[in-house]
Amino acid sequence: xxxxxxxxxxxxxxxxxxxxxxxxxxxxxxxxxxxxxxxxxxxxxxxxxxxxxxxxxxxxxxxxxxxxxxxxxxxxxxxxxxxxxxxxxxxxxxxxxxxxxxxxxxxxxxxxxxxxxxxxxxxxxxxxxxxxxxxxxxxxxxxxxxxxxxxxxxxxxxxxxxxxxxxxxxxxxxxxxxxxxxxxxxxxxxxxxxxxxxxxxxxxxxxxxxxxxxxxxxxxxxxxxxxxxxxxxxxxxxxxxxxxxxxxxxxxxxxxxxxxxxxxxxxxxxxxxxxxxxxxxxxxxxxxxxxxxxxxxxxxxxxxxxxxxxxxxxxxxxxxxxxxxxxxxxxxxxxxxxxxxxxxxxxxxxxxxxxxxxxxxxxxxxxxxxxxxxxxxxxxxxxxxxxxxxxxxxxxxxxxxxxxxxxxxxxxxxxxxxxxxxxxxxxxxxxxxxxxxxxxxxxxxxxxxxxxxxxxxxxxxxxxxxxxxxxxxxxxxxxxxxxxx
Amino acid sequence: xxxxxxxxxxxxxxxxxxxxxxxxxxxxxxxxxxxxxxxxxxxxxxxxxxxxxxxxxxxxxxxxxxxxxxxxxxxxxxxxxxxxxxxxxxxxxxxxxxxxxxxxxxxxxxxxxxxxxxxxxxxxxxxxxxxxxxxxxxxxxxxxxxxxxxxxxxxxxxxxxxxxxxxxxxxxxxxxxxxxxxxxxxxxxxxxxxxxxxxxxxxxxxxxxxxxxxxxxxxxxxxxxxxxxxxxxxxxxxxxxxxxxxxxxxxxxxxxxxxxxxxxxxxxxxxxxxxxxxxxxxxxxxxxxxxxxxxxxxxxxxxxxxxxxxxxxxxxxxxxxxxxxxxxxxxxxxxxxxxxxxxxxxxxxxxxxxxxxxxxxxxxxxxxxxxxxxxxxxxxxxxxxxxxxxxxxxxxxxxxxxxxxxxxxxxxxxxxxxxxxxxxxxxxxxxxxxxxxxxxxxxxxxxxxxxxxxxxxxxxxxxxxxxxxxxxxxxxxxxxxxxxx
Numbered sequence: 001x002x003x004x005x006x007x008x009x010x011x012x013x014x015x016x017x018x019x020x021x022x023x024x025x026x027x028x029x030x031x032x033x034x035x036x037x038x039x040x041x042x043x044x045x046x047x048x049x050x051x052x053x054x055x056x057x058x059x060x061x062x063x064x065x066x067x068x069x070x071x072x073x074x075x076x077x078x079x080x081x082x083x084x085x086x087x088x089x090x091x092x093x094x095x096x097x098x099x100x101x102x103x104x105x106x107x108x109x110x111x112x113x114x115x116x117x118x119x120x121x122x123x124x125x126x127x128x129x130x131x132x133x134x135x136x137x138x139x140x141x142x143x144x145x146x147x148x149x150x151x152x153x154x155x156x157x158x159x160x161x162x163x164x165x166x167x168x169x170x171x172x173x174x175x176x177x178x179x180x181x182x183x184x185x186x187x188x189x190x191x192x193x194x195x196x197x198x199x200x201x202x203x204x205x206x207x208x209x210x211x212x213x214x215x216x217x218x219x220x221x222x223x224x225x226x227x228x229x230x231x232x233x234x235x236x237x238x239x240x241x242x243x244x245x246x247x248x249x250x251x252x253x254x255x256x257x258x259x260x261x262x263x264x265x266x267x268x269x270x271x272x273x274x275x276x277x278x279x280x281x282x283x284x285x286x287x288x289x290x291x292x293x294x295x296x297x298x299x300x301x302x303x304x305x306x307x308x309x310x311x312x313x314x315x316x317x318x319x320x321x322x323x324x325x326x327x328x329x330x331x332x333x334x335x336x337x338x339x340x341x342x343x344x345x346x347x348x349x350x351x352x353x354x355x356x357x358x359x360x361x362x363x364x365x366x367x368x369x370x371x372x373x374x375x376x377x378x379x380x381x382x383x384x385x386x387x388x389x390x391x392x393x394x395x396x397x398x399x400x401x402x403x404x405x406x407x408x409x410x411x412x413x414x415x416x417x418x419x420x421x422x423x424x425x426x427x428x429x430x431x432x433x434x435x436x437x438x439x440x441x442x443x444x445x446x447x448x449x450x451x452x453x454x455x456x457x458x459x460x461x462x463x464x465x466x467x468x469x470x471x472x473x474x475x476x477x478x479x480x481x482x483x484x485x
Numbered sequence: 486x487x488x489x490x491x492x493x494x495x496x497x498x499x500x501x502x503x504x505x506x507x508x509x510x511x512x513x514x515x516x517x518x519x520x521x522x523x524x525x526x527x528x529x530x531x532x533x534x535x536x537x538x539x540x541x542x543x544x545x546x547x548x549x550x551x552x553x554x555x556x557x558x559x560x561x562x563x564x565x566x567x568x569x570x571x572x573x574x575x576x577x578x579x580x581x582x583x584x585x586x587x588x589x590x591x592x593x594x595x596x597x598x599x600x601x602x603x604x605x606x607x608x609x610x611x612x613x614x615x616x617x618x619x620x621x622x623x624x625x626x627x628x629x630x631x632x633x634x635x636x637x638x639x640x641x642x643x644x645x646x647x648x649x650x651x652x653x654x655x656x657x658x659x660x661x662x663x664x665x666x667x668x669x670x671x672x673x674x675x676x677x678x679x680x681x682x683x684x685x686x687x688x689x690x691x692x693x694x695x696x697x698x699x700x701x702x703x704x705x706x707x708x709x710x711x712x713x714x715x716x717x718x719x720x721x722x723x724x725x726x727x728x729x730x731x732x733x734x735x736x737x738x739x740x741x742x743x744x745x746x747x748x749x750x751x752x753x754x755x756x757x758x759x760x761x762x763x764x765x766x767x768x769x770x771x772x773x774x775x776x777x778x779x780x781x782x783x784x785x786x787x788x789x790x791x792x793x794x795x796x797x798x799x800x801x802x803x804x805x806x807x808x809x810x811x812x813x814x815x816x817x818x819x820x821x822x823x824x825x826x827x828x829x830x831x832x833x834x835x836x837x838x839x840x841x842x843x844x845x846x847x848x849x850x851x852x853x854x855x856x857x858x859x860x861x862x863x864x865x866x867x868x869x870x871x872x873x874x875x876x877x878x879x880x881x882x883x884x885x886x887x888x889x890x891x892x893x894x895x896x897x898x899x900x901x902x903x904x905x906x907x908x909x910x911x912x913x914x915x916x917x918x919x920x921x922x923x924x925x926x927x928x929x930x931x932x933x934x935x936x937x938x939x940x941x942x943x944x945x946x947x948x949x950x951x952x953x954x955x956x957x958x959x960x961x962x963x964x965x966x967x968x969x970x
Contacts, residue, residue, distance in 0.1 A: 219938075249561075305706070320714075450733075450734070
């Protein structure tokens, strides 16, 4: 195996097969393992050896894809607050109980549910034709007859912001953008303001309805939904997203200088007393069970696709990681807690409910990480350690992950996934396993988010990373907090 | 330009830009042109030089993409017999008149029109969820309440054929397949029988409705429509196609052994006196105007997409080729006739109308070729010449096309595009410019068939090939028929 050298771990897809990978692993383990067990005051040699074994076992294949397959097939779309999200909780409870975890439970909470009943958009003039459009999550309905109006085009949200309030006179406001693919998904935070805040900005300008180019990077006729946030002080207007090819079409026509008239029709409903819930499963700590390492993903999805990349992948990765540790017969010093968050897509409602429920014990949450960026491979690991011992444990984690192609990053901002935001507010440290998300916004929040888009070997690499992280942080006594030094 | 050698024409996308291409062209023309003007009894040196100049001009850029852009934007979807197809004819008449061609005209005919009003499919049990489905073209409606029934799964149409008649007892029959991508599209002819003949075969077996895995090679949630052909002696049952990911989902559930119950709802309408038409434009022959070389494409499209690859691309390619010849100020010996066929998708109705209208003059149709396989590059040219002089002219055409990466093929079966089938029946020879169609059935008959999928440089290569073919065959006195020797 001349191509296998220490520190270079062959991915199964890069090398073309599990057999080569497995042989490589053996070679690698024999030659490399003894070099790295040297931080005994942070982790024991036994603990480090277990981490390496978990990693290597994961790379030989995990249950991650099978778990995502079951969730997306047996439940399918699972909108927050819906009967389908409830079925997803039943599904998760059944699986996690079958796997034999401790403390498997549902923690319910109430939300205001929203449902899509129907939507349609078409160009009336100058060139009549249908448009592929979808209502944004939370959009109010149009009148039953829909809304027909001329469109006013804005290349960016800033261009819409720049016009005086009340000057759109009942036009339909359109906002475009030029979002590009990025590996780290960083442009999403900037561009999705057009979706979240755009509807109320347009209403303030006098628009009767709001239309955006999908916040997405593909060129297929799938509109991307996603939540909007109406401001309290402006009328609520219906809001839709066009697929990128339809946005191109509309912009081409508008560029010709002709007045474009659009018809939009949206019917939605809200249920002020819908139920959602978080699902919990644990491997209970052998010495310090009240100290908790949190891993997880969100269980709800948008209603258009089956939520394979968002966030079935995360469910599969983190559930398989916990199962891997349990199946290895390992008992960590601290508790590893898997949280499958409910109602993430509609505003991190499960994460808020968790924060509230565990307010008095969050000081014992050691560190957390969520998987919520699809099924691509992890290429970087970062953490917001605030202690010297935390930094050293992070370095050990990074060293054990390096053969997977994962480099430690210098960015130590808090992060680790959207559902950790409330925990970060409460002072919980986080670690982030950065996935390659170049294709993530091709599929995100579309009908095309389905199982066929996932790659088993890439999921396995994620499982390896989560298992190593969860095991090492839970099997140590290291605190990542400032006070822990 | 050391990488440019005679006979190897750099494609613009392969070399990365028009500038490099143009420079290469000049080099190439200077070094290669004198070698090939040697078949004076077939074509004159002047005629061959014009062909080379047309080819080289096309490779510097044509109007093809702009034409497709205008058709798909200003008309959009244009279903046979619809008001939109009528607008497409008005659009074409305007363009062709503006270009200054001779004999620009519409030749109308009546058809039975079909319209899609709505469709829906969902799994009711065991795992309720919506399915991405579309009615096949020509499908009858379900009752207003839809049809709910258990599904019976067949991996292939042959498996459905093999069961005894009348044994499905009102189930919904599902037929899958494993169609793979091919460069020449050859597997479509085999697999699309499941779409065209499947509905009546299922009805004969006792099915209440018929569902297929889309005849397509993508993995996106776009169902592929396309025409069905009901048999006269069986009840007409509603028929739909599932997108490939939805077919995967259904097959996964069925494999678990559970009974799957489906609900389908289809509403369609027919109009027994709809209008369609062919559009004609010509460059009139200077010596033998009644001898006709036919090029063209079909103007209608399915209703789901804007028909950019099927067959806006062909319209752009062949219209741009005729314009290229006209703009060069060339007057061929014979007439070059562009035919934009109407109502192709619903059974070659425009081609049949043409055959009938020109029955007495088809003996003077020299040769024909249609562009109806998307926007991919041409990689092969074949012809069904039946004369020695025809063979030699074909060899000259192939030699001038070789620098475009086009090789002469040995397959001399009649072909040249679906709308030429009636002309082939009437004895008209054909030439086929084989396009690379590996991605064609990813988009074919879906909502995703839109302008953004086309590549300008690839269309230009097609224009070059059509211009060379049309010019050389029209500017000669060669017959490709048996009697012409």
